[in-house]
Amino acid sequence: MTKSIYCSGFGAIYSEGIFSKLTEKHWDDTQNDPESIRRDQVIDSPMPTFGKLNLPDKLAYCVSALALAGNQDCGGDRSGICIAVPYGSLTTDMFFMESVLCGLPGPAYFSATLPSSTIADIAINNKFKGPDRIFSGGDTPVSDSIQASFNLIQADKADTVLFLSVWAIDLKNRTRLSDAGLVPNSAFGALFSSRQSSVSSLKCSLDIRNNASLSDTRSEYDFCIRLTDALRKGNRAVIPFSHDTPENYFEIT
Amino acid sequence: MQKEIILRNPELICASGNAGQTCTALYNGISAVVPGPSFGAAVPHAPFHDTTLRSLDNITKALNFMPPADQSSLLFIYACAKGDLSALESYYHGNKDSHLEDALLETQAKRLPSLLGIKPKKTVVISSACASGAVAVDFAREQLMTGAFSDVVIFGYDVLCEFVVKGFNCLNALSSEPAKPFDKSRNGLTLGDGAAAAHLTLDIPKNGDIIICGCGTSNDANHRTGPSRTGEGLLRAIQSALTDSRLTPSDIGAVKCHGTATNYNDAMEAKALYSCFGDNIPPAISLKGAIGHMSGAGSLVEIILASSFLKKGLLPPTIGYTELGVDEPVKISGSVQEIDKKPMLCLAAGFGGQNAAVIIREQL
Amino acid sequence: MEKLIEELKDKLITSLKLSDVTPADIDPDAPLIGGGLGLDSIDTLEILVILQKDYGVTVPDVNAGKKVFGSVRTLAQYITDNKVSE
Numbered sequence: 001m002t003k004s005i006y007c008s009g010f011g012a013i014y015s016e017g018i019f020s021k022l023t024e025k026h027w028d029d030t031q032n033d034p035e036s037i038r039r040d041q042v043i044d045s046p047m048p049t050f051g052k053l054n055l056p057d058k059l060a061y062c063v064s065a066l067a068l069a070g071n072q073d074c075g076g077d078r079s080g081i082c083i084a085v086p087y088g089s090l091t092t093d094m095f096f097m098e099s100v101l102c103g104l105p106g107p108a109y110f111s112a113t114l115p116s117s118t119i120a121d122i123a124i125n126n127k128f129k130g131p132d133r134i135f136s137g138g139d140t141p142v143s144d145s146i147q148a149s150f151n152l153i154q155a156d157k158a159d160t161v162l163f164l165s166v167w168a169i170d171l172k173n174r175t176r177l178s179d180a181g182l183v184p185n186s187a188f189g190a191l192f193s194s195r196q197s198s199v200s201s202l203k204c205s206l207d208i209r210n211n212a213s214l215s216d217t218r219s220e221y222d223f224c225i226r227l228t229d230a231l232r233k234g235n236r237a238v239i240p241f242s243h244d245t246p247e248n249y250f251e252i253t
Numbered sequence: 254m255q256k257e258i259i260l261r262n263p264e265l266i267c268a269s270g271n272a273g274q275t276c277t278a279l280y281n282g283i284s285a286v287v288p289g290p291s292f293g294a295a296v297p298h299a300p301f302h303d304t305t306l307r308s309l310d311n312i313t314k315a316l317n318f319m320p321p322a323d324q325s326s327l328l329f330i331y332a333c334a335k336g337d338l339s340a341l342e343s344y345y346h347g348n349k350d351s352h353l354e355d356a357l358l359e360t361q362a363k364r365l366p367s368l369l370g371i372k373p374k375k376t377v378v379i380s381s382a383c384a385s386g387a388v389a390v391d392f393a394r395e396q397l398m399t400g401a402f403s404d405v406v407i408f409g410y411d412v413l414c415e416f417v418v419k420g421f422n423c424l425n426a427l428s429s430e431p432a433k434p435f436d437k438s439r440n441g442l443t444l445g446d447g448a449a450a451a452h453l454t455l456d457i458p459k460n461g462d463i464i465i466c467g468c469g470t471s472n473d474a475n476h477r478t479g480p481s482r483t484g485e486g487l488l489r490a491i492q493s494a495l496t497d498s499r500l501t502p503s504d505i506g507a508v509k510c511h512g513t514a515t516n517y518n519d520a521m522e523a524k525a526l527y528s529c530f531g532d533n534i535p536p537a538i539s540l541k542g543a544i545g546h547m548s549g550a551g552s553l554v555e556i557i558l559a560s561s562f563l564k565k566g567l568l569p570p571t572i573g574y575t576e577l578g579v580d581e582p583v584k585i586s587g588s589v590q591e592i593d594k595k596p597m598l599c600l601a602a603g604f605g606g607q608n609a610a611v612i613i614r615e616q617l
Numbered sequence: 618m619e620k621l622i623e624e625l626k627d628k629l630i631t632s633l634k635l636s637d638v639t640p641a642d643i644d645p646d647a648p649l650i651g652g653g654l655g656l657d658s659i660d661t662l663e664i665l666v667i668l669q670k671d672y673g674v675t676v677p678d679v680n681a682g683k684k685v686f687g688s689v690r691t692l693a694q695y696i697t698d699n700k701v702s703e
Binding site: 096107110115117129130131135137141155157212 | 344345357358424489605
């Protein structure tokens with residue numbers, strides 16, 4: 001039997017600002033990029049380990065805090081994380097290589113040079129002990145990640161899944177890459193569950209008719225923005241994953 | 254008869270060679286671990302015989318993987334921890350013509366299908382640290398069971414390089430001697446080169462086919478790199494795999510451990526196994542003292558080797574092991590062990606708290 | 618010694634990228650690892666890098682490092698005892 005799936009929280013950190021079910025903040029004049037996000041913009045209490053987070057991990061952590069805000073009854077064995085992180089840990093890999101060249105390889109950098117490191121602090125601090133899926137590239141990692149979130153719940157491997165998508169390359173490192181095609185630093189997240197935890201939880205569904213991939217990272221970024229807009233409004237909406245594949249869509253029902 | 258997830262045409266290359274060569278070496282107690290230095294670190298390692306295989310072009314040729322005949326509904330999964338870092342290293346060593354984008358798994362995944370001789374409908378990259386291969390098998394199983402695809406090819410690749418060796422070294426994780434899984438004097442990892450490719454499909458099994466019965470994954474939620482001390486995360490992955498397979502602990506005939514030979518991993522794994530099996534832990538093996546720790550690709554390489562052990566009904570000795578160094582009665586041995594033709598449990602764990610359990614059986 | 622303690626506090630905050638922490642917040646005698654600063658075993662390894670890079674001091678046996686990493690004060694004491702004099 002197919003379970004109903006609800007979205008009980010969401011988060012978005014991108015050029016337009018910082019958004020969640022409960023808050024909407026705009027960037028300060030001093031902030032020219034989501035890279036500069038501060039702890040106090042997403043988390044109320046002091047967090048000494050915040051500064052240690054490398055950019056992909058920091059954006060993932062912040063957006064997870066936004067998506068989890070106001071949701072008390074998640075965490076534990078039946079809570080998992082599905083993340084799309086197309087750029088992997090490349091930005092941290094670059095800092096690690098610099099430290100190698102200096103003759104003193106940095107342990108803190110190395111421990112963050114895996115796409116799975118990006119969710120480590122989220123899992124630890126929120127006790128998300130269930131199954132994870134980490135999509136570090138591929139044709140449609142965002143779509144894969146949302147599908148995986150739904151599949152894990154339908155297959156009864158989890159009751160709650162935190163979906164995240166993160167694009168993160170430090171500004172300092174962007175100059176070394178061909179900046180032309182790079183997606184801006186950003187992170188998006190949503191908390192999916194088989195339980196309707198509050199009246200404001202939105203019932204959702206996925207329809208994927210066309211398994212072939214006709215998407216690219218830029219259109220997946222656009223999808224995340226459109227999804228955020230729809231979740232902010234909270235009304236019924238059909239959000240295709242890309243304009244080329246309207247038969248694949250996320251729906252707020 | 255019921256359809257099952259079947260493992261077809263698996264190929265691997267590690268420090269001991271291909272699957273056949275590796276099994277022969279393992280059953281004869283021959284280790285592929287050689288003294289260092291390894292990329293400047295004074296540690297032993299398990300490199301490919303031919304280090305020019307450390308390139309996607311060369312390894313895919315050497316693997317000799319037979320692609321599925323019908324590729325009309327094919328999913329390709331690239332499963333690795335770090336994959337090919339050569340472009341990153343080359344750039345930082347002064348070759349400004351190197352493209353850093355080539356270090357992205359995404360970029361490598363785009364090139365791989367044609368190198369492997371496949372035309373998938375879709376490509377996915379799964380990177381769950383050292384559990385990548387096993388998690389990819391779990392994901393593949395889901396995709397096949399739901400009918401999203403009728404065939405899956407998984408390719409794993411993780412090799413020794415300056416980045417990886419110096420990285421683990423600065424975490425103090427590498428042993429100055431060849432790794433000794435579960436041994437009293439174990440004190441760290443030995444890294445190795447590894448690559449593997451396998452085809453999974455949902456079909457009616459023939460006798461001798463290796464079937465993926467079920468899988469389970471979990472997160473320790475304990476520490477960025479260290480496993481939970483109680484092993485409860487790995488235990489839950491094992492229990493999830495048993496549930497997925499509709500099996501109980503007494504149905505398991507052997508265990509292919511993760512067994513990295515670090516103090517914490519082996520202690521944790523022993524606790525998880527004891528919590529699951531009690532005093533009746535089945536015969537168990539770790540391969541990492543023989544062929545090294547091959548990161549994400551390793552968990553796929555080791556599942557393929559486990560399937561060979563199962564077909565033979567024999568577990569090779571755990572090379573590097575002499576005396577039990579964990580509190581629980583894990584049946585690790587320095588000699589060959591006979592195993593029943595029952596399902597086999599394969600374990601993997603990785604940074605970020607990743608745990609994965611895959612149960613395989615032979616169609617008899 | 619007090620000067621070194623204050624210097625170490627600054628270095629810990631900068632090198633370990635501690636946020637929401639000022640030197641005044643760090644009790645020089647409180648446990649470094651597992652205490653309120655949220656430092657873990659990876660930070661221990663980072664501190665080893667600081668010791669080597671900034672003070673030319675190594676800790677031969679990491680496990681014996683419990684004495685070294687006991688607190689900021691024990692860290693300062695270890696540096697004072699082992700620093701190669703110029």
